[in-house]
Amino acid sequence: MTRPISQQRILNIDLTQRKTWVEPVPLDDLEGLLGGRGVAAKLLYERTAAGLDPLGPENIMIFGTGTLTGTNAPSSGRSSVTCKSPATGLYLKVSVGGHVGAMLRYAGWDYVVIQGAASSPVYLWVNNDQIEIRDARHLWGRGTRETDDLIKEELGDEAIHTAIIGPAGENQVLFSCIMFSRYNSASRGGVGAVMGSKNLKAIAVRGTGGLVAAKGQSYYRLAAEMRRTLAADAGSESLYNWGTAGSIPGLNEMGMLAAYNFSQVTIDNAERLSGQYLLDEGYLIGRESCFGCSTACHRYVRSQSHEWGHVRDSGPELETVLSLGAECGITDTEALLVANRLCNDLGMDTISAGHVISWAMETYERAIVSREETDGLDLRFGNVDALHSLLGRLAYRDGAFADLLSRGTRQASLEVGRDSWKWAIQAKGLEQSAVDTRAAKSYALAFAVNPRGPDHLMTETFAEFGFTQESLDVIREITGDEKYANPRLTEKRAEIVRWHEDVYAASEALGFCVFTSTAAFAVNPKNMAQLFSLGLGVPFDERQLMLAGRRAVTIERCFNVREGARRQDDLLPWRMMNEKVPAGANAGMITDKEMLDQLLDQYYALHGWDIDTAIPLLSTLEQLGLAEVCGDAALDS
Amino acid sequence: MEAGITNLNIDTSKCTACHACELACSFAKEGFYAPTLSRIRIVQVHDAGLNVPIVCVNCADAPCIPACPVGAVYRDRAVPVVRIKEEDCIACGDCIRACPFGAVDRPPEKDVAIMCDLCGGEPACVPSCIYGALSFQPGGGMSIADVKRWATAKIIAARTREERGGAL
Amino acid sequence: MAQVHLRLFGLGKGAASKAHLTQAIEPGTTVSTLWEGLRRDSGPGDKLATIDREGLLVLVNGRPIRFLAGWETQVADNDSISFMPKAFGG
Numbered sequence: 001m002t003r004p005i006s007q008q009r010i011l012n013i014d015l016t017q018r019k020t021w022v023e024p025v026p027l028d029d030l031e032g033l034l035g036g037r038g039v040a041a042k043l044l045y046e047r048t049a050a051g052l053d054p055l056g057p058e059n060i061m062i063f064g065t066g067t068l069t070g071t072n073a074p075s076s077g078r079s080s081v082t083c084k085s086p087a088t089g090l091y092l093k094v095s096v097g098g099h100v101g102a103m104l105r106y107a108g109w110d111y112v113v114i115q116g117a118a119s120s121p122v123y124l125w126v127n128n129d130q131i132e133i134r135d136a137r138h139l140w141g142r143g144t145r146e147t148d149d150l151i152k153e154e155l156g157d158e159a160i161h162t163a164i165i166g167p168a169g170e171n172q173v174l175f176s177c178i179m180f181s182r183y184n185s186a187s188r189g190g191v192g193a194v195m196g197s198k199n200l201k202a203i204a205v206r207g208t209g210g211l212v213a214a215k216g217q218s219y220y221r222l223a224a225e226m227r228r229t230l231a232a233d234a235g236s237e238s239l240y241n242w243g244t245a246g247s248i249p250g251l252n253e254m255g256m257l258a259a260y261n262f263s264q265v266t267i268d269n270a271e272r273l274s275g276q277y278l279l280d281e282g283y284l285i286g287r288e289s290c291f292g293c294s295t296a297c298h299r300y301v302r303s304q305s306h307e308w309g310h311v312r313d314s315g316p317e318l319e320t321v322l323s324l325g326a327e328c329g330i331t332d333t334e335a336l337l338v339a340n341r342l343c344n345d346l347g348m349d350t351i352s353a354g355h356v357i358s359w360a361m362e363t364y365e366r367a368i369v370s371r372e373e374t375d376g377l378d379l380r381f382g383n384v385d386a387l388h389s390l391l392g393r394l395a396y397r398d399g400a401f402a403d404l405l406s407r408g409t410r411q412a413s414l415e416v417g418r419d420s421w422k423w424a425i426q427a428k429g430l431e432q433s434a435v436d437t438r439a440a441k442s443y444a445l446a447f448a449v450n451p452r453g454p455d456h457l458m459t460e461t462f463a464e465f466g467f468t469q470e471s472l473d474v475i476r477e478i479t480g481d482e483k484y485a486n487p488r489l490t491e492k493r494a495e496i497v498r499w500h501e502d503v504y505a506a507s508e509a510l511g512f513c514v515f516t517s518t519a520a521f522a523v524n525p526k527n528m529a530q531l532f533s534l535g536l537g538v539p540f541d542e543r544q545l546m547l548a549g550r551r552a553v554t555i556e557r558c559f560n561v562r563e564g565a566r567r568q569d570d571l572l573p574w575r576m577m578n579e580k581v582p583a584g585a586n587a588g589m590i591t592d593k594e595m596l597d598q599l600l601d602q603y604y605a606l607h608g609w610d611i612d613t614a615i616p617l618l619s620t621l622e623q624l625g626l627a628e629v630c631g632d633a634a635l636d637s
Numbered sequence: 638m639e640a641g642i643t644n645l646n647i648d649t650s651k652c653t654a655c656h657a658c659e660l661a662c663s664f665a666k667e668g669f670y671a672p673t674l675s676r677i678r679i680v681q682v683h684d685a686g687l688n689v690p691i692v693c694v695n696c697a698d699a700p701c702i703p704a705c706p707v708g709a710v711y712r713d714r715a716v717p718v719v720r721i722k723e724e725d726c727i728a729c730g731d732c733i734r735a736c737p738f739g740a741v742d743r744p745p746e747k748d749v750a751i752m753c754d755l756c757g758g759e760p761a762c763v764p765s766c767i768y769g770a771l772s773f774q775p776g777g778g779m780s781i782a783d784v785k786r787w788a789t790a791k792i793i794a795a796r797t798r799e800e801r802g803g804a805l
Numbered sequence: 806m807a808q809v810h811l812r813l814f815g816l817g818k819g820a821a822s823k824a825h826l827t828q829a830i831e832p833g834t835t836v837s838t839l840w841e842g843l844r845r846d847s848g849p850g851d852k853l854a855t856i857d858r859e860g861l862l863v864l865v866n867g868r869p870i871r872f873l874a875g876w877e878t879q880v881a882d883n884d885s886i887s888f889m890p891k892a893f894g895g
């Protein structure tokens with residue numbers, strides 16, 4: 001079918017009853033929440049009750065696309081998966097690239113909401129408006145790549161796109177992921193485990209319809225111009241050249257490269273982890289784009305010596321070379337490619353898998369656990385064999401120690417005890433991204449208040465480094481002075497985080513990759529609002545766009561409040577709050593409780609949330625028009 | 638440059654499968670976004686890290702022309718291009734089967750065969766390709782050797798996958 | 806004689822090229838002077854010769870020069886100055 005992009009549709013699937021039904025999304029909701037991440041937040045809030053078991057049938061999974069996905073808006077092909085997280089018990093939105101989102105949109109769907117659980121393994125086949133729940137028992141147990149091949153063969157179509165869990169998701173590993181279009185990971189918070197708990201092996205999509213922008217020519221022209229501006233951005237170019245791991249040399253020189261479970265901030269031979277090295281040494285054999293993207297930051301690599309195994313696969317990304325590389329004391333490129341490929345194929349989040357292992361290594365090196373207790377693995381830092389072996393076992397929870405680790409560092413460290421929770425680099429139950437939150441204060445605040453846990457993928461405040469003129473301009477716009485583009489300052493952090501929250505949420509709701517609006521700035525609130533207006537044929541401005549982003553962030557907070565989360569849960573990992581940066585340019589820095597409390601006070605006040613509990617005030621919700629949606633979570637003022 | 642041939646210059650090594658060309662083409666031809674209505678299609682070959690734009694290359698001895706039972710496929714001397722007169726097309730699929738490159742398609746939602754006509758000399762896809770995988774000069778394009786290399790990319794990639802049994 | 810350590814990344818013939826040099830300095834030597842010196846001595850095909858200052862990340866003892874005195878930052882004995890093309894990541 002060919003439809004105007006203002007007419008959004010939800011495909012609902014009940015896997016228990018094997019029923020499907022369709023609902024429209026009111027235009028009001030699009031104007032108030034933009035779509036994607038925003039509408040998904042409202043759906044999750046309204047369709048779930050507090051206290052449900054994330055691995056039980058009442059959890060729902062919302063596969064969302066962007067309101068501009070499938071048009072020529074640059075890098076607008078991102079999608080999201082929203083549900084309650086089994087790792088944290090809190091709100092979970094994961095963003096992902098690839099092409100599934102665009103395919104769904106051409107098939108006539110903007111959201112696929114899955115509830116219940118199938119009684120045996122199934123996969124969903126969305127073939128335009130023909131929906132089938134198909135037997136997946138022959139696929140269960142297989143890796144994600146093999147499953148993609150088999151589904152395409154079975155359905156007789158090489159051009160379909162898939163979202164697939166591997167053995168890790170099937171075994172409900174709490175950091176299992178979903179692989180989209182083969183190369184892209186919907187990673188964090190155990191989203192793969194939720195899919196596994198529903199006995200849903202995969203979603204396959206074929207969409208042959210089209211999308212119409214209301215003011216077609218004007219929309220096309222503005223989007224094409226934005227695409228050209230983005231392509232000319234130096235940041236876009238560096239991402240194309242070297243991928244996200246291109247920042248490794250800079251991080252190491254600045255003493256911000258997380259290594260040895262964040263006990264160090266530099267590592268020898270760091271360049272072997274870099275995107276530049278992948279290019280120069282011939283590991284890079286291709287670059288992949290998400291749908292509609294002109295940056296192509298994704299890598300496609302091939303191993304050479306095959307010392308640790310054969311690899312022809314996507315990645316690795318920056319966070320991966322840190323978590324599976326430096327954090328585990330490993331700088332061997334070939335070893336890293338194999339580790340990344342294992343995570344891709346078994347379906348595991350590299351950030352958490354890496355940090356679970358680096359925690360285990362530190363625990364072992366401190367003789368807190370013996371080799372007997374680690375299922376016989378010699379978990380010294382730098383032991384590649386142990387890393388690879390453990391990755392394989394984690395996916396199958398094979399062995400008592402692997403089974404323990406598969407629940408994440410929070411649970412593992414609480415069970416092992418003996419202070420080992422002090423070096424679990426996690427908060428809320430989610431392992432932290434490898435950004436030194438002792439040395440970058442906007443990041444510290446954003447990570448502490450992130451509803452899904454301490455990472456950069458709900459809100460990333462890259463502009464606070466002031467590396468480019470555009471980022472200085474943004475900081476000046478937010479704070480009045482570009483001097484605040486300084487990660488060491490604690491002033492104005494709340495304002496910086498808030499602007500980034502709103503822009504991040506709005507970008508994701510429309511389908512934009514956040515690199516375009518918060519690392520490069522070619523996509524901005526003004527032109528996003530213009531595209532929305534031209535695309536849907538409604539008046540719409542920047543102020544409305546920022547408010548829509550604000551609403552998404554507010555609903556996400558209300559969900560957590562409803563689950564019992566309060567101010568005391570907005571924390572950083574213990575090490576970031578209690579151990580100073582040990583060396584390098586940032587030596588001595590820390591984000592301790594006193595400093596974090598200061599930042600939180602400013603943040604909650606700015607947001608109109610109660611300072612003691614972090615609960616949004618009812619008046620705040622009323623101002624945003626959210627009293628009916630999530631007023632039950634509010635604090636009466 | 639062989640006389641009488643004009644086609645897009647395709648550098649498969651630069652294609653990242655972003656599909657911007659498909660969006661530009663369907664928008665130019667139909668006024669909306671629908672890759673299945675694009676006259677240029679991207680084929681991704683996994684395990685080879687290869688992405689190949691598939692599009693009509695205006696063969697000198699185009700087999701689609703004699704394949705058409707109603708003469709709807711013809712060589713237009715302007716530009717010049719091989720093209721389809723959509724009003725005369727009976728959607729029998731013979732030209733689709735005749736094309737060795739898979740460059741002719743029949744969209745699920747339109748009852749005709751479609752092929753690239755270079756947009757009358759200013760192909761819409763070219764400016765949309767940020768990576769430079771597509772370029773066009775009037776009267777220029779890929780030589781026969783280039784076309785063979787481009788076509789071989791697809792075959793090699795398919796064979797790579799087969800040899801490796803589809804496994805990593 | 807006072808000297809500084811120059812650390813260059815991706816400014817030679819490959820993106821992953823690395824060079825560590827020590828350089829004698831006079832009092833008052835700035836980052837700018839050091840950079841111009843490197844440019845003068847660069848080989849054919851070195852990225853050093855073509856890259857714009859705007860495209861460079863420059864650190865003195867690990868700190869971006871923007872937080873010091875920019876290109877006019879003076880360097881002292883045993884300082885480490887790193888130069889590399891800017892890169893995004895995340």
